[in-house]
Amino acid sequence: MTGRITILGGSGFVGRRIANRLVSAGYSLRIPTRDVDNLHPDIRVLPDTELLQADIHDPEALLNVIAGSRAVINLVGILNEKGRDGSGFRHAHVDLPRKLLQACQALGIRRILHMSALNADPVKGPSHYLKSKGEAEDLLHAGEGISVTSFRPSVIFGPGDDFFNRFAGLLRITPGLFPLACADARFAPVYVGDVAEAFVRSLNDSAYFGKRFDLCGPREYSLAELVRYTARCCGLQRIILPLPDAVSRIQAAVFDFIPGKPFSTDNYLSTKIDSICKCNDLRTLGILPTALEGVVPNYLRI
Numbered sequence: 001m002t003g004r005i006t007i008l009g010g011s012g013f014v015g016r017r018i019a020n021r022l023v024s025a026g027y028s029l030r031i032p033t034r035d036v037d038n039l040h041p042d043i044r045v046l047p048d049t050e051l052l053q054a055d056i057h058d059p060e061a062l063l064n065v066i067a068g069s070r071a072v073i074n075l076v077g078i079l080n081e082k083g084r085d086g087s088g089f090r091h092a093h094v095d096l097p098r099k100l101l102q103a104c105q106a107l108g109i110r111r112i113l114h115m116s117a118l119n120a121d122p123v124k125g126p127s128h129y130l131k132s133k134g135e136a137e138d139l140l141h142a143g144e145g146i147s148v149t150s151f152r153p154s155v156i157f158g159p160g161d162d163f164f165n166r167f168a169g170l171l172r173i174t175p176g177l178f179p180l181a182c183a184d185a186r187f188a189p190v191y192v193g194d195v196a197e198a199f200v201r202s203l204n205d206s207a208y209f210g211k212r213f214d215l216c217g218p219r220e221y222s223l224a225e226l227v228r229y230t231a232r233c234c235g236l237q238r239i240i241l242p243l244p245d246a247v248s249r250i251q252a253a254v255f256d257f258i259p260g261k262p263f264s265t266d267n268y269l270s271t272k273i274d275s276i277c278k279c280n281d282l283r284t285l286g287i288l289p290t291a292l293e294g295v296v297p298n299y300l301r302i
């Protein structure tokens, strides 16, 4: 069954991959953006894809954007907010899903695929990011008349990612010793192609309606191991210097005031729970997790 799918946040790193996969499967897409003139070239050339400028936080505009869709995928997310009180995270991660739920109910759209994050929890989440993601999951799954599937990935890798590419950039401009906050935090990076496949496989299968899927790669690593690996892929000789926890926290507090927040107190708090899966639901979905060693060197090499 094909038809039109609207992807909120479809212009981003994960969205582009899901969009590509859906178009190949015969779907037509609608992707709203805040800045239609600055879209990634990969999204501009997608066939059967309507790109439109819209303020999806405005309930009227949101209704117009999703009208006529047989399902909506919500990928909108931020890693940092402008302030520090959590209201920016709530605006993007909770208020928008609430408006989306209401809009879908008003229009009779009965299917939402929602991007959350591993360890999202409205109560136990240690950061505004994880709390707000958890709150959104719960409110969507409690929505009447809508079948929701949520996806909870660890950090996602692939060409154009913000994780390996960011560390590669930092390592290149930091000669010799590389001080690293939260070096012991553990991750199970998951391939963007596998995440996209999980969305596509879940779209029409009623067995997956109402489910929340934890998505991880095949192996767990400490942040220090991942950064050392990044340096090796880039051909850089660097000594990774793990910072003590108290210093990591101070670094985050200082970086809170740097424009763009390369590392924030909220990011620091998110690493207080290891981003690893107890049960990797990629396998539940019949997807063999892709090892990062077969992918990352191809896009990090200069």
Ligand SMILES: NC(=O)c1ccc[n+]([C@@H]2O[C@H](COP(=O)([O-])OP(=O)(O)OC[C@H]3O[C@@H](n4cnc5c(N)ncnc54)[C@H](OP(=O)(O)O)[C@@H]3O)[C@@H](O)[C@H]2O)c1
Binding pocket: 008, 009, 010, 011, 012, 013, 014, 015, 032, 033, 034, 035, 056, 075, 076, 077, 078, 092, 115, 116, 117, 118, 153, 154, 155, 156, 157, 162, 163
């Ligand atoms: N990347 C990861 O490692 C990772 C791991 C776990 C979970 N996630 C989650 O996966 C989702 C997608 O991540 P990504 O890496 O693809 O992010 P991304 O590249 O930054 O893309 C985010 C998308 O959301 C839209 N967006 C951001 N803030 C918005 C706002 N305030 N209002 C409306 N739209 C907004 C952007 O659209 P425009 O700029 O075009 O308007 C963009 O298309 C997010 O929810 C993220 O939390 C990502």
